[in-house]
Amino acid sequence: DRRMEPGDALCASLFYAANDDEVEDKRVADIAHSEGALVNIVDNLNDSQFITPAIVDRDPVTVAIGTEGAAPVLARKIKADLESQLPSDLGVLARIGQAFRKRANMLPMGRKRRDFWTRFYFGAGARALNEGGAEQAERLLEDLLTDTIERRDAPGRVSFVGAGPGDPDLLTMKARRALHEADVVLHDRLVPSEILELARREATIIETGKKGFGAAWKQDDINALMIEHARAGAHIVRLKSGDPSVYGRLDEETEALTSQDIVFDIVPGITAASAAAASTGKSLTKRGRNSTLRFVTAHDMDGFADHDWHSLAKQGAVTAVYMGVKAAPHVVAQLLAHGAKPETPVTVIENVSRVSENTVACRLPDLPKKLADAKFSGPAVILLGLGEMTSTVAAPTAEIEIVEGVA
Numbered sequence: 001d002r003r004m005e006p007g008d009a010l011c012a013s014l015f016y017a018a019n020d021d022e023v024e025d026k027r028v029a030d031i032a033h034s035e036g037a038l039v040n041i042v043d044n045l046n047d048s049q050f051i052t053p054a055i056v057d058r059d060p061v062t063v064a065i066g067t068e069g070a071a072p073v074l075a076r077k078i079k080a081d082l083e084s085q086l087p088s089d090l091g092v093l094a095r096i097g098q099a100f101r102k103r104a105n106m107l108p109m110g111r112k113r114r115d116f117w118t119r120f121y122f123g124a125g126a127r128a129l130n131e132g133g134a135e136q137a138e139r140l141l142e143d144l145l146t147d148t149i150e151r152r153d154a155p156g157r158v159s160f161v162g163a164g165p166g167d168p169d170l171l172t173m174k175a176r177r178a179l180h181e182a183d184v185v186l187h188d189r190l191v192p193s194e195i196l197e198l199a200r201r202e203a204t205i206i207e208t209g210k211k212g213f214g215a216a217w218k219q220d221d222i223n224a225l226m227i228e229h230a231r232a233g234a235h236i237v238r239l240k241s242g243d244p245s246v247y248g249r250l251d252e253e254t255e256a257l258t259s260q261d262i263v264f265d266i267v268p269g270i271t272a273a274s275a276a277a278a279s280t281g282k283s284l285t286k287r288g289r290n291s292t293l294r295f296v297t298a299h300d301m302d303g304f305a306d307h308d309w310h311s312l313a314k315q316g317a318v319t320a321v322y323m324g325v326k327a328a329p330h331v332v333a334q335l336l337a338h339g340a341k342p343e344t345p346v347t348v349i350e351n352v353s354r355v356s357e358n359t360v361a362c363r364l365p366d367l368p369k370k371l372a373d374a375k376f377s378g379p380a381v382i383l384l385g386l387g388e389m390t391s392t393v394a395a396p397t398a399e400i401e402i403v404e405g406v407a
Contacts, residue, residue, distance in 0.1 A: 008031070009037050015038065015040070016039075017040070017041040022044075025042075029047070051069045053075065056082045060094055065078045087126065092129065096125070096137050096138060097125070106145075111234075111235070112153070115148065119148075125140060155230075155263070156230030156234050156235065157265070158237075159266075160238045160240065160250060160254070160264060161237050162175065162240060162242060162270070163195050164242065165275040166351065166352065170275065171198070175267050176198060178237050179199045180198070182200070184229045184235070184236045185199050186206050186236060186239065187239040189207060191240075199237075206225070223253060223257075227256065230262045241379070242269055242270070242271045243270065244269065245266070273320035275352045276383060277386065280383075280386070290385060290386075291316050294320070295322065297323055299323050299327060304330045310338045313336075317385055320383055321383075324382045325380050332365065344363065345361070345386060346367050346382060346383065346384055347382075348380055349381055351378040352381060361387045
């Protein structure tokens, strides 16, 4: 039990100075440097020659957590979180699977082999290990292999998945599973890269973007692409921003698949209006404030959408306007001309739920100028009748109405 002296670091490759004392750390680091070791000084990134990650060890599964030296305490927190989530027998499961890999290689590369391992590692293997130990897990692998070999190749199918407003944390668990299993992901332009990164790396990712007043994929071409990949036996995720059933041209695509006898399923997502209301801390419906909730689009296939403006102008309603930024002067003019009160509150949220989210709140007549000044470039939803100036009106019953704006 003594202080470090010259000679103590001879033959060392790595040296850690961890005395919790800057003067002593510098002294021992100088000794280690002079004796040929690389030095790490704890909590001193600038004077360290290397950093090491926190480790979660489930041999042979190893997870390393690094923060580039920026936040060692955060790395330890992440380590603790992962330790609690990864079962202690994860390594045993991995070794059982490793020993079986040669047998599993008799399955063809691609979807069939991937489905085999997915069934084992995503639940069945862990259950067998917990119930009957390694022997039962090994028997399960043999049973799964036989079942996979005898099973006919699954036909191609399409999952219409709602990507939500943009925050990956708002994806449903079912949406995440679909992304993990997909062979092909066809996504809208508004789906952010953080969500696309959740797809498995071998998946084919294709943007089938539609942009207002700009270049866009033709709907027939998107339909043909889905049909082509489905006929080849692929599992396709048609990834749509928000909810697929809200202004996502869902019916046009499902009808195309049905005409070719291609099966599909629909995974709902959080639509922009719901996320926008949550962002403002308000609800879309409230007793005594609004008896009606409407979802409308400002554009249809012929340009600005036409609506029952007299009905939309009535008090006691909240209206979520999709794709309405460029059409705002038209919408405001129609509403005011049909009796909307000038004091009607409006809230507009751009990039809802994302780090770059922006909000504009104003009265109805001021909306076009406010949007022009804001220069929004991302997707935005306009909430008419919802804002700081929301007034109270009689609301005898609750009613939700979807107003289609597509011709």
